[in-house]
Amino acid sequence: MPLPRPLLGSLIALTAAGLVWLTHSRAPSASLSPLAVAERPDGQPEAYYAVGNEALTTGLTLLTDYWTTLLNENPNLARGHTDHYLPPALKDLGYRPADALMAQLAETFFAARDPKTGLIPYAYDAELPSDPNDPSARTTTANKQPVGLIDRAAELCRWSPSDRTLQTRCTELAQSTIDHFDVPQPDSRQPGAPTGLWGWVDVASGAAPRHALTLTQDYGQVALGLMTLANARADWRSWADQKLQFVWQHPQSPTLPLLYEQFVLTQGLERPEEPSSDTDTLYFVRQLFELCHLTNQPQYCNWAMATTNVWVERAWVPEWGHFVRKLNADGSPAVDSLYGDGKYNTLYILVQAYRVTGDRAYLDRLQLAWNTLKNLGENGLAPEMVRQGSRVADQGLDPQQTIFLDILLEAYAASNDPAFLRAAENLGDRILEQGESAMWLESGQAGVALLKLAQARQAIGRLELDLPTANTHLTLSHRGQTLLHTQVPGKIAIVYLPQATYTIVTQSEGDTHTLPIQLGESMQLTVPSNVETAN
Structure with a gap:
């Protein structure tokens, strides 16, 4: 939307x-x-x-435009529609307007909380996919909380760690999430076995009508939300770890660490019409890398690296110079194309793998993959879809070039390799020439990436002028x-x-x-x- x-x-x-x-x-x-x-x-x-x-000016303008418009025209979107809120870089810059915006986002977010269950309804009403447990039933997001909403709350609380009222609200939502989204162990003979999550729960009842379908990244989102709370309890961390264990113990492949894209309560969702593993599962891998960095638990890095290496080895086609979007259970390519967010996820995990291992081979692969995409596009911008080493012409250019910009800047931050900064500068200049048609504006992403480019390109200063009179x-x-x-x-x-x-x-x-x-x-x-x- x-x-x-x-x-x-x-x-x-x-x-x-x-x-x-x-x-x-x-x-x-x-x-x-x-x-x-x-x-x-x-x-x-x-x-x-x-x-x-120009990147600095445009980035700050896009961020203020986006979040101000959201709060004035449709503040409900703060409840789950956005992927992130304002970037911490603004706080580091002493950009006081961001503090005021985040405070208003927090008030908007928690104002909708149900006093009985403690749950918070999603941003708007939309039809949910068919529930595999009851395919004939149709349900919507109306008055339901998505399981991953705790991650947005945690982001608000990280911004204002000294706000005790806000910290209490986050604590209460964390406990409500655990209480109402947990799936009990169906077999009393296996009391310690990890189980899954409900995807959506009715806010008023805390239970039915519920929706059983979850995305794999929902599990990572819940874990990140719980583990990044400043006052996270040990039992919350243990509970979140069990949910991550549940995903890892239910791979889609019997021989390879390939993941299901979706789950239903106690098992991965089998889809005969789509038996392959998709790059959407790499969102979860990216979350595992984040959790490894956050918790210093090597287990999460080990899991992330295991799946990353399968994709790096099996989904890369050297003669085409790009990854493919899907892998069969035996690790063979299930398709001959790469499109959508599959392009971003395969590149992000290369940066994260380099951060963990220091192995330059991951960055070399990133350079090869980016050069292929750039060369198959136009004017330094990547195409929306590639197939067998060629651009799919009728799909045009990717409308989210600022995500590639963020990837290149992350590679530069990880490696300090000036080649990645040059690549980011070249792409940033092309994006600024192209304008908003090349920018991903949702959640302020384009503004974040351009601000990051400005700070990587030049050291940014903050000048405060106390003037003798107003209207100077x-x-x-x-x-x-x-x-x-x-x-x-x-x-x-x-x-x-x-x-x-x-x-x-x-x-x-x-x-x-x-x-x-x-x-x-x-x-x-x-x-x-x-x-x-x-x-």
Whole structure:
């Protein structure tokens, strides 16, 4: 359900959070409106700007546009529709508007909680797939919680660890998830054997009507949600581990660690019409890598590497230069094509495998795979679908190029290999030229990737200007080029830009001040006093 984009120049008010957001013109001669105006705890408004790096400016604009639009037009989407919330990088940058947005997301999320069961309904009503336990029955998501929703709650709690009320809410939802989604052991003779999960549970009753079908990644999502809570209890961790054990102990193949794509309560879902293992199962593998890093439990890395190596060895076709989307139970390719998120998942696990092993072969494979996709596409952008080493022309280009950008940047972060940074820079430039048709806007993903590119390309500084009066005219230039010309609505301006030398000119009430600065990681400047740094 894509969100409508705000019209250029539109004004969106978030009165509950004390924010006003404005999209701005990029015309260099125009007075630039702030990305956001946020209130400090003392009530003083801060105006936020980003200049000097197109990826930085575009990334922050996309993030503020997306999350502001969601909260103003359809806040219910915060309950399970989005894959993630705002990135922690914004908190690290001291971007106070993100704090206000996350606070409002948390209030929206928990406001719908049922007082009896403690469960939270999904974002909207949609028909669920047929329940294998009762194929004739039809059910929807209406007033039902999906099992993985605890992961979104945990993300909110990680953002605000000192908010005791929020931490309590997350704790209560964690316990409610365990109480209402667990599938009891059907055989009393095997009391310790791990069992599965319900996929959807009625919020009011905490039970029926329920839905038995789960995706494999639902198990990883529940485990991540429970294990990343700051106050996670030992019994929660043990329970989550049992659910991961359940998936691992029910492989689709009798001889290889290939996984089922879906489960029903106590077993993997057999689909005679689709007997192969799909790259969708690699979402779970990616979650295992995350859990290994989070918990320092080598078991999760061992599982992840076992399945990764099967896909690396069996799904790669050297003469085509790409992976295939599906594998048969014996490990042979079930199809001759690669498409959709199969492209991303096969590349992500290569980066994660390198992080665990340090084996350069995984990154070499990533470079080969990316070069094939890039060369089969157009203007440095990857195609939507490839088959037998050729592009499927009628499928066009992949509309989510920013996911490839994130993969290349993750490879650079893992290896410090400048070849991956160059590849990311080239792709980022092509994406910015192409515009939103090459960006995945859902959950703010494009904004996250472009912000990550900006930070990898150049060290970004935070400049805080305390101005003598509201409505001060501010001009910031670098080597004679004007980067920012604006009238600051309040007395405080926060500007994000590459670390370098700049000239600041302020004009207010007939006074003009010209100040040269050398911006580092963080600088606070009171106009017209001397520069005071705070690194």
